[in-house]
Amino acid sequence: MSVDERAQVRLERTAAEATLPLRQRVLRPHQTVHDVAFPGDDEADSAHVVAVLADGTVVGAVSVLREPAPWGAAGWRLRGMATDEAMRGRGIGARLLAAVLDHVRDHGGGLLWCNARVRAVPFYERGGLRTRGEVREEPGIGPHVVMWRDV
Ligand SMILES: CC(C)(COP(=O)(O)OP(=O)(O)OC[C@H]1O[C@@H](n2cnc3c(N)ncnc32)[C@H](O)[C@@H]1OP(=O)(O)O)[C@@H](O)C(=O)NCCC(=O)NCCS
DSSP states (O other), X not given: OOHHHHHHSEEEEEOGGGGHHHIIIIIOXXXXXXXXXOTTTTSTTOEEEEEEOTTOOEEEEEEEEEOOOTTSOXXXXXXXXXXXXXXXXXXXXXXXXXXXXXXXXXXXXXXXXXXXXXXXXXXXXXXXXXXXXXXXXXXXXXXXXXXXXXX
């Protein structure tokens, strides 16, 4: 992404509601916008970040919420990472992931984990996460694997 393009996409901290249409469209097209809210979305510690164009169009979104890892350790769960298909490969996802790491750091750091789509594993690896355990099939969504890192 050129400097000009990068300047045209700004990141904004927002309420969960602003992330729902993109979350639904990119990640859960088989569900409705009302179905894609996550438990804990509205907790005070949760953060939602969107990438928006100058005209206000949301082209990227991510959320991070306090939630123990599947193996029981306290931590933060990254959820709902999505970039509009037409805007992929320009570093928007990497900027969103960096904003999540900042949020966790600002809250004292700790374990960050997510259920990653297998297709997205190289993307998260570039952000310092590594896989743990086996690939599992998520009904209606596809193969996933848990990824994590310390922040
Ligand atoms: C994963 C995703 C958020 C990355 O967003 P992005 O803005 O393209 O991210 P960046 O430009 O920083 O990084 C691009 C990398 O994302 C990965 N990627 C590209 N297309 C992808 C896709 N359809 N699904 C998953 N990962 C993808 C690739 O590793 C790519 O690297 P490359 O350019 O070397 O091929 C975006 O591809 C997406 O929304 N995918 C569909 C939904 C998804 O899989 N979300 C993650 C759920 S765990």
